[in-house]
Each structure stands twice: as C-alpha cells, then as structure tokens.
Amino acid sequence: MAVDPVDGRLHASAAFEGQGSCIAEARHLAADFLTGVRTEHGIAVSQQALELTQLVVSELVTNACKYAAGPLLLDLRIAGELVEIQVWDADPVLPVARAAEAGRVGQHGLEIVMAVAQAFEARREPVGKRITARIALTDDPGVTHNGRRH
Template sequence: MEQPVAYEVSVQGERVSGRAVMRGSASYEMASGEIARVRDFVREFLASAQTAHGWDMSARAMDVAQLVASELATNVCKYAPGPCLVDLECDGTTLDIVMWDSGPILPAASAADPNRIGRHGLELVLMVCQSFEVRREPVGKSLRVQIALPDSPDNNPSGQTTW
C-alpha cells in the first residue's frame, strides 16, 4: 500500500552570504517504487529552485543529485526498511541532501574488490559528493551529503570535490 508523501518547499530567509535558501522535505515508507519517488522529488525540487531563483545548475549536477538520492534510498530499502525522511536544502551553489532512516547500523564503503558484483552505491556517493557525513540519531541515523551545482567555464564541477 503506497503511503502519501509529505512534501513541502519553502524559501527561508538569507544565509550569511546573502543568498536565498530553498528547503524541501518528504517522507516515504520505502516500499516498492519509493526509490524512484525519492529521485523524482530531488529532480522536481531542483527544477523548482532553478525556476524560482534562476540558479544555474548543470545537467551534470541534476544527474548526480538524482544518482546520489537513488543510491541513498536504495541503501535504506536494503538495510533499514521502514520510514525515511528526506530533507533538501539549496542555496544555488550547493545542494544538501539529508536522509534519515530508523536503521541502527551505520553504512561503510566496502574495500575495493574488482570481482565484487554490486554494493558499489556508497563508493559512488563518496566519489561524486563534496562532503559526506553520517550521524547516529536517538532513533536510527542520518546521512548528509553536499553536491556542487554549477560547473566552471571548462565544464568541471565547481568547488572542491573528491573526484
């Protein structure tokens, strides 16, 4: 049975840098099809941010944001089924994705193994995000990642990345 998604997007004040901040939240039960809904939420949020603020977001950043959200949601489905909360925050230069689930086990990237089939999602996330943080919560855990949105004139991601 598909659960309704709580979706809220709002523009919140100004950051110290003087830039507007857009935030969105959604909740999921992480049943079949929810991974695609998380990915759609991220895509729609970024499209709304572009339209509302005229922020420059490369196609690369849109794709990377959806990939990261999909990989994080897949991990929730596999290892912490149940409720999941997704919070997005964008200031036009970065997108923060925070995903909370009720699972107590903290994720860890697997050691490199060219013969391993699957279980590469967290490795991909670590490669394409500017930052990655895991926090144990009173119930479960939260993962926070940050993705650079605009590209430099030579089509490379702006800001410091691990790749």
C-alpha cells in the same frame, strides 16, 4: 519547494514508507526541486548537478530501503553553491564503504556517493541515523547563484 523559516534556505522534504517505489519518487522529487530552484529562483544548476543529485538520492534511498526497516525521510536544501541531500532512517548502524573487490557485483552505492559528492557525512541520531551528501550546483565553481562569474 519551500523556504525554511529558520535559515531562509530553499528546501523540499518527503517521508517514504521504504517500499521499492519510493526510490523513483525520491529521484523525481530531487529533479523537480532542482528544476524549480533553477526556473523559479534563478539559481544556476547544471545538468550534471541535476543528474548527480538524482544518482545520490537514488543510492541513499535504495540503501535506506534495503538495510533499514520502516520509513525514511528525504530532505533537500540549497546550501550556498551546493545542494544538500539528507536521508534519515531508523537503523542506527552507520554505513561503511566496502574495500574494492574486482569480482564484486553490486554494493557500490556508498562508494559512488562518496566519489561524486563534495562532502559526505553519516551520523547517528537519537533514533536511527542521518546521511548527508553535498553536490556542487554548477560544474564551474566560479559561477554564482545568479549565473554570473565571481
């Protein structure tokens, strides 16, 4: 975990080769980051936020490994009362949530991410694309970073 010298926000980043083991490594990075945010910086992070962040990281990294050949980048940062999750990969094709199909098995990752995130964005970059999802740090939006109510 580090403090961004430009915007002063807490963040953690990692580059992965895109192999299957990177999914678990990315989940661990997310858990360690939010645990450190809570214990080292006193920022309120609910258990639900921790679990949802790991879920979103897992789904986004899985999609990058599955659909984009090559490396991927994961960036986590605290943005106000949210954790911002960004995954970059080299494939410029933007993901599209599929229409609901009663018998479909799998391929629900993007739907899950969009359902649990406060915000979701997919944009092309000069090379590849960047997917951003934001998760609330607390279950109670009235709780500030120091754990006090507004």
